Amino acid sequence: MLVRIEHTTQYEYSQPLLTSTQYLRMTPLSGRTQAVETWNLSTPGASTFEWSDQYGNRCHTLTVNKPVSALKVKVSGLVRTRNTDGIVGLAPSELPTELYLRETMYTLCSPAICDFAEPFRKQAESNLIDALHAIMLKIADTVTYSPGDTHVHTTGAEALEQGSGVCQDHAHIFCAICRKLGIPARYVSGYLAADQEHEAHAASHAWAEAYVERLGWVSFDPTNRSSATEAHIRTAVGLDYSEASPIRGVRSGGGVETMHATVAFPGQAQMQSQSHSQ
Template structure:
């Protein structure tokens, strides 16, 4: 599948900020199943700093904006060619040992309810089968309901209210997988979600669980599937904060608001629609 991606984040401040420093994890992963073309990152008024590939294999760029400024726009655009690898992450070079992802964070720490959910899944001699069962259990326990949780909502809180979004599903799956001694981590990326080919208007998140003999395998409880050709992987971390595509700090007293727009569209479909419109 050939996907065209446009992702724009606009930061606004009620008072001018003097300087802004950002760390961007916004370049698609280098791995089997996806190949990146014409990828552009732009920051209005920004100065691109050094980039590096971290131990998890993610490409990170530093940007600086010299103020005073009341608005900063981060724009990403490009094309990614994808294919289905049944959720298995292959060809991704990283240095961090999988056991490092057994450590809990505030977002993934298990309370009694999460421990009970992890324990409710029947034992399996096959870790892949166990991972699938855990993903299904999270999907059953937390209904997809946009707007009911926030960025700082924890896995325990989402489970308690029985509702959440993809971030909450990922955090909960990470938590229960770790309870069953399976290393797990958070993944940020994009999803061309509609089976009808309509553009998906938000970034996406899922979890990866380390499975014997296979390595890292992705699971998306929000959509009850493993990542396929509709998914584009950006980066990973212990939780949403650790894997955030944009992290930064501003020097000043202004209150910050942000608007995010994401468009993921199949290129061939877009081109066919454009040709039909020109012919009509």
């Protein structure tokens, strides 16, 4: 499937923004599940420097060195996706899979996470793929998709305990449960380009991948109760949201920041948007 993506993030400030350094992970890479045909990053009034992180994500450091009242970040391009039944495989260069067993602040194994994970242990030992699908579906049944109930700092354990959250929370819970069971798992950020029954969408999407012997990385999207399809476009991976979020950084000045993000898939009659102030 050929997908055209236009993702614009606009920041407005109540006072002059003096300086800002942001780390962008908004550039997809070609691989087994997708081929990037064109991609462009635009940041008017700011400079960018391209680099790759330890996970192989293509990153950019955005720097603002003079006062501004607004900041715009836009990415756009064409990505041709493939249906691989959720199998991502292995990249030519991979970190040791044991790294993806590490707990993070977002994926701490709370008593609730441990209790959730334990019933799947025997199944995971006998049929890992079936167990992973069962975990994915149980998360979807237990944690209702409800935008606004959580925020970017909510942990997987907190979302599980309150019984609601968004795709970021589903991915964190999945990773935490897998790691408790000794299964390497990682967080994935990207886009979902087709209407799905259970996804109300924000400015971007998140899901998870688990490592399975002889298959490599296999994707699981609890929010949509399925493995990743040709509608999923991967932009970054990491241990959790903090390492794979599209935009993350620090600023000086600016007062109150208002953010508005839109994601459009021209030709598919679909627009997604998200706004917040802080």
